[in-house]
Amino acid sequence: MIRFLLVGNSRQSWLGVLNDAIKPLGELDVCREADTFAQIEKANYGVVVIDAGEVDHPEDLVLRLRSQRPLLRIIVVTSAPAWQLARRVLLSGATDCINKYADKKRLSAFLSDTVDRANSVSL
C-alpha cells in the first residue's frame, strides 16, 4: 500500500473523488502547504499530490520536496491547466502535472501510471 499526501485544502467534492481514486492504491493524508515538510517526516509517503490552486508557488514546493526526497513521486493537479504551469513544475522535478479529473477511474489510472514511474536516475 502506498501512502499519498495531498498538499492544499482542496474542495470536499474533489477530495472525495481523490480518496476514491486512491483507495485501490493506498491511503491518503491531507495537509496545508505550511505543514508539508513536517508531515512528510511523520510517514513514509510514496506520492505527494500538490493542488496547484491552493499553493503559492507550486514549482518552488516541488523543487524543495525534490531536494529533500529525491525518490518521491510528485504530482501537481490543477483545475486550470496551462502548458506554462506544466512546463514550470516538470522542470522543477514534478513527476507529472494533470487535470483535477472528476472521474475517479480516470484519476486512478493516472495516479497508478505515475506510481509505476521511477522519478530519479543518477547521472
Added chain:
Amino acid sequence: MSKHKILIADNNKGFLAELASFLKSEQYLVTTAESLDQAKKVLDKKYDAVILDIRLRWDRDDKDISGLMLAETVARGTPVIILTGYPSVLKVRRALAPRRKGLSAAFDFVDKEEVDEKLLPVLKDAIFVRDLKRGIEAAWKQLWNEEAPSVIALCRRHGLSKDDALAVWPQIFAKLAKAPIFVLKKTALRKWLIDQAILQIGAYMTNQRVGLKASSCDPTGEILLNEQLLTEMAAAAVDGKVSREKLIQNITKAIESLGPQQEKVMMLYTFQGASKAKIAKQLGITEKTVSRHVRDGSRQLRKRISNLREG
C-alpha cells in the same frame, strides 16, 4: 566562441532558414532537416543539441507529434529542445515528464512565439548542463565563477570564513555530480545549488565540531537542518526575546542531555539533515527506533524552546 553542432528539424522552410541563420550568426555549426525522414537520416551523427519541431509531417495535422516521438529516439546525453507553434499541456507532459526509466524526452520546451528571447538561453543551458554531466572541466569552472560568490556569501552569513567556504565548495560539487538528473534542469540548478550549499555547510560545521570536545565547542555557528525544528526556532525567535545563538546553545544542550544513542540520532537528524533510513543504516538500528528517538528528542527540544519563550 561557440563551435557547438546543432541539428534543427522543422518542416516550415522559412522558419528553419531564419533560425539556422540566427544560430550561425551566434557561431553554432548548424545542420538542418526539412522533414521527418531527413531528420532521421542525419540523426546518426553526433550533435551537441537537437532542436525539434513537434509537427514534422504536416503543420495542419493537430495529431502530428512526430517530432516528440523522434525526440524519444535521440541518443541519451544529447539534449533535445522541443519547439512548437501549438503548445499544450499534453505536449509539455510528453516532452518533459519523466518516463519509466526516469528520463524525460526533452530538456526544455519552447513556444515558437518566444523563440527570439528564449531559445538561445535554453540552448546554452542545455549544452552547459550536458557538459556538467560529462564532467567537462570548463563547465565546472564556469559554474564556480557564476555561483561561488553567492555560496561564499551564504557561508559567511553562517559564520564560516572564506577558507572554510572554499573547503565546503568541493563537497557541494561532489554532491551535485551524484545528483538525480532532474536537478540539472536549468530552472532548478541555481536554487538546488544553494539548497545543497546549506546542507553541506551544516555537515561541514558538524564535522568540525565533532573534532572538538562537546563541552568546549562553540555551537553558535551551527545550522539546524531539520525543517520542523527550524520553523519552531524561527517562531521562538520572532518575538525578539531569544537570540539565535541562545536558541542553538539550548538545542545543543538538550541534545547532549539525551541518552547516547538518542544523542547520535538527533545529531545526525538535526545537524546533518540525514534521512531516517540513512541514520538507521549508519547506527545499525531499525528505522522505527530512529523515528522513536527523533519523536522523543524533538519533543524535548520543543519543550526547551517553549521554556525559553516563556522565560
